[in-house]
Amino acid sequence: MSLPASISRLPSYTPSSPPPSYFPDPTNGEQRIYASGRIRSRPTGIYTKKSSGITVALTEQDSSKPFYDRQGIVNGFILAEDRKAISEVQIELIGEMDLSVPEYGAGNVTLFQNVHTLWKLSSESDQPSSRSNICPNTIPFACIFPLTFVSNAKDPTSARNSLPPSLDISFLGTLSASVKYLLKVRVIYERYPPFHLWNRVKTTSLSLNYYPRSRPPYPLNLGPDxxxxxxxxxxxxxxxxxxxxxxxxxxxxxxxxxxxxxxxxxxxxxxxxxxxxxxxxxxxxxxxxxxxxxxxxxxxxxxxxxxxxxxxxxxxxxxxxxxxxxxxxxxxxxxxxxxxxxxxxxxxxxxxxxxxxxxxxxxxxxxxxxxxxxxxxxxxxxxxxxxxxxxxxxxxxxxxxxxxxxxxxxxxxxxxxxxxx
The missing domain is CATH 2.60.40.640 (Immunoglobulin-like)
Known part of the structure; x- marks a missing residue:
């Protein structure tokens, strides 16, 4: 069977020429229009604080100050002394705003208050002092900054606002404003002696710097003139x-x-x-x-x-x-x-x-x-x-x-x- 004449007369093809060479920087007659920035490496250090027999370590941080971005995750672990007497370990992530206008008064706004129980002594155990009921040597934790908060805590249907950054602003004699974020660690011990009415509680707090980052959608592409x-x-x-x-x-x-x-x-x-x-x-x-x-x-x-x-x-x-x-x-x-x-x-x-x-x-x-x-x-x-x-x-x-x-x-x-x- 012979091929159709249109197919038999197809033109011959030669290999394509190699692609041009590319360089990371502009050459003569070229200019860089836009360049994507490099991803910043995350900190790998540990920020620690020890107080009242409690050691709190925050991972992925610089050793000087703990910083967190928008919806940042607070990762870390807790070490506490006298583990056999511990009955409960809690952490609490808190955001607060303090405002003052001296001529008219002051106000406090709780942005959020999230409590997490990390470990608790089992009440059903027949042997409270058994190895399985002793507080672990290291207690890991992870909690996240919420994206928004309710503008009026008394009305859950009120508008939601994005969390503001940590700040401390003051105009002498006129107004002041501060936004603070805290991580509180609470260690509760069994009543000792047994006839005491209250449990012994140790608490330590860490100040966290919340710094939500953002950028323009595109750069300023303007000429020199x-x-x-x-x-x-x-x-x-x-x-x-x-x-x-x-x-x-x-x-x-x-x-x-x-x-x-x-x-x-x-x-x-x-x-x-x-x-x-x-x-x-x-x-x-x-x-x-x-x-x-x-x-x-x-x-x-x-x-x-x-x-x-x-x-x-x-x-x-x-x-x-x-x-x-x-x-x-x-x-x-x-x-x-x-x-x-x-x-x-x-x-x-x-x-x-x-x-x-x-x-x-x-x-x-x-x-x-x-x-x-x-x-x-x-x-x-x-x-x-x-x-x-x-x-x-x-x-x-x-x-x-x-x-x-x-x-x-x-x-x-x-x-x-x-x-x-």
Whole structure:
């Protein structure tokens, strides 16, 4: 049987060329768009505490402080003295929030309280002192941090909030807040002598640091030139427009202020956050806002030091609620710098005509202080909320303008994008 002509005329094939060589780092003409971070190795040490004849050891920890992530598992073991007299061993994982507003009072919120019995003397044994009823030399345990807590313990149907991190915040004379997590170990001994009314109990407590980590869903993929990047990819920026109102509209008109930050508005504590600022108005208004008409010295100072015209900060707002009373305080947790972007100011403000509106540009960066270690969060009783604050200041009190402030709400998280936990 002969093959069809279409099959007999199939073209010949040659082996494919080998795949190109790949390198871990970019070569000429290439750039790294995104790189996944390496997984951090877990601690392998043991944290121990000995008190009242009880030794508690926490595994997978550094020797200095025990830290736990979101839904972290507290693993360890217990050793107790006088094992023959022990009748019961318990552990209790506790979360507490203490709030205080001196003018109105204080409050305590129990986030959770989980008790576990690790070992108990059998009441049915005919020989309480037998080897099978002696407390083991080493008692292992494992308990887990819950993901959420009930905002109102008296109402189980109330809203659930994520567990806040361990913290201790105080504003002298105004408000204070602390969140603490404890592991309590309780060893109960048989009544001795037998006619005593109460069992002898020994207790020891360990402070645990709860530090839930999170990161942005993707990194800040922005180019080195913010002004160009703003034109090419405007969707990557969040714009806030506000009006710097004139106090003398008959002399100078108002100026529009544009603040741009990366559109995601979720940033890691170590991220450098780019910002872009634009002031739009007629040349006459910009002259009054940016320069002192009677002082060349002050004018030169502001040209060389944009920071005297505007400043960028990260502000953290701490909100505490006690018995329905809300107290709010703010603190600076980050600073930034801005610089002028060409075309320079002189090319516009010295124009003679005032009909056409023009825009002056600045760019810069802002980041958190290294001492900032907590991300933002919100619960029914306590919240940490963060903002990028731009302050724009006229150089003269006779300018016809007042100082202007722009706020952009952001969310700060513990890690940068690409960091694997």
């Amino acid at each position: 913010l002004f160009t990047d703003l034109k090419i990819a405007p969707e990557e920026w969040h714009q806030t427009i506000s009006v710097v109102k004139s106090n003398r509209e008959d002399v100078v008109s108002s100026v529009d202020c544009h603040l741009f930050v990366p559109s995601l508005r979720i940033y890691g504590l170590a991220d450098t956050i780019p910002v872009h600022i634009g002031l739009t108005g007629c040349p006459r208004s910009l002259r009054h806002f940016l320069y002192s008409p009677d002082s060349d010295e002050l004018r030169a100072k502001n040209l060389s030091n944009p920071g005297s015209l505007m400043s960028v900060q990260i502000i953290r707002q701490v909100c505490v609620k006690v018995d329905g009373i809300k107290a709010v305080r703010s603190t600076v947790i980050g600073e930034g710098k801005v610089r002028e972007v060409p075309p320079h100011i002189d090319e516009f403000v010295q124009l003679e005509y005032d009909e056409e509106r023009v825009t002056l540009h600045w760019e810069g960066e802002v980041r958190c202080f290294e001492t900032t270690t907590l991300g933002g969060f919100s619960t029914s009783h306590l919240s940490l909320k963060d903002f990028i604050i731009l302050r724009v200041n006229p150089v003269s009190t006779d300018s016809g303008f007042s100082s202007h402030q722009v706020e952009v709400s952001i969310k700060l998280v513990t890690d940068s994008a690409g960091i694997d936990f």
